[in-house]
Amino acid sequence: MSTLKATIIGAGSTYTPELIEGFITRQEELPFNSFALMDIDEKRLETVGNLAKRQLTAGGFRGNFIMTTDLNEAIDEASFVFGQVRVGKMAARISDEKIPLKYGCLGQETTGAGGFMKALRTVPVIMDVAERIKKFAADDAWLINFSNPSGIIAQAVLTHTDVNMIGLCNCAINMVKEIEDTIGTKEFDYEYVGLNHLSWVTSVIKHGETENLVAALSGKAGAAMKNVPEIEYDPALLRAVPYIPSSYLSYYYAREKQLQKCLQAELTRGEICLDLEKKLLEQYADLYLTDKPVELEKRGGSLYSTAAVSVADSIANDKGDIHVVAAKNDGAVPFMDDDDVVEVKCRVDKKGIRPLPVTVYNNYVSGLMQAVKAYEKLTVEAAINGDKDAALAALMVHPLIGDYAKAKPMLDEMLEANKEYLPRFFL
Secondary structure, three states, X not given: OOOOEEEEEOOOOOOHHHHHXXXXXXXXXXXOOEEEEEOOOHXXXXXXXXXXXXXXXXXXXXXXXXXXXXXXXXXXXXXXXXXXXXXXXXXHHXXXXXXXXXXXXXXXXXXXXXXXXXXXXXXXXXXXXXXXHHHHOOOOOEEEEOOOOHHHHHHHHHHHOOOOEEEXXXXXXXXXXXXXXXXXXXXXXXXXXXXXXXXXXXXEEEOOOOOOOHHHHOOOOOOOOOOOOXXXXXXXXXXXXXXXXXXXXXXXXXXXXXXXXHHHOOOOHHXXXXXXXXXXXXXXXXXXXXXXXXXXXXXXXXXXXXXXXXXXHHHHOOOOEEEEEEEEOOOOOOOOOOOOEEEEEEEEEOOEEEEOOOOOOXXXXXXXXXXXXXXXXXXXXXXXXXXXXXXXXXXXXXOOOOOHHHHHXXXXXXXXXXXXXXXXXXX
């Protein structure tokens, strides 16, 4: 990669200034000479894109900068394509959150029925992006996807295309950061196992020592994410599953509590984010603003740019660093199939992604991962083929749904509400 072009798909996202800040911070290691920002919403692209341009200029960037609604133009000769799309915008998210509640099911953005519907809308769009990367991007280009549900999208792209692709999330990097803060050192090894938004740290051992600190940490570290209502776990639960859970596991550990929180909330998280975005975009439009505002932290994207840009750095500079990303299992997790996309520690360099073997887990972890992976693979099948039977089977196997009397009418209503984004289901 003698010349570096970064393309951001969905650049009208309010997260874009966070990503741009990451590029500026690492400009010596990743000297991008071209940036392309693409979005189908011209107004948002102009507002967010102009702030990104001011950020880059203030940071010393003097290369090529384009804003476009043309996907092919954006991807042309790109070295890295960063995906952060939201098909249907916040209105679709709010629908995803509200409809399942009518059936006594969680409507969270990436978990359960809400995440399922977001996957049906998003997988075809990212698959189209992947096809265009093969046609128009640089030969050694990489797709680094943050679009949710990240794990399901990675399952689709990595098993149905040969595009270089990494599924990324800021959950793991925040969990590791919280462990560092809790034990007061960065000098430790850890094991991380799971799927995207279904993951655990199962081992934490300080350098030079042998004691696994996870049992002591499981009630103190877990990196609560801004978009997940916090739940306090009983000691008995933490003994039964003695690992540090990601925030999203609260939807599985405490389903009824989380459901009641959603039912009792005055606003859904999507409605809260809609208001946050309105305020952020008003700030972004300030022609004197040259940095991301602190209010962006309320959107829940902590360390987003660090995760994305550091992975690109590892590839471009052949560093062989360790990152937690979504990748094909290839034997790393012994109870999962080789083609199952898992979220584990991986060594990342120019040659690609190599998952590291996982040794610490229990039957709860393996059982839940296998069940949710079955749901993910059925969801991919449904999204790619417009297959209603696979869609219903996906909801039936999901541990948070699994009830035909709820799943069938909920699926029918959600498909109808998303008809304009799901042409494959209405042929």
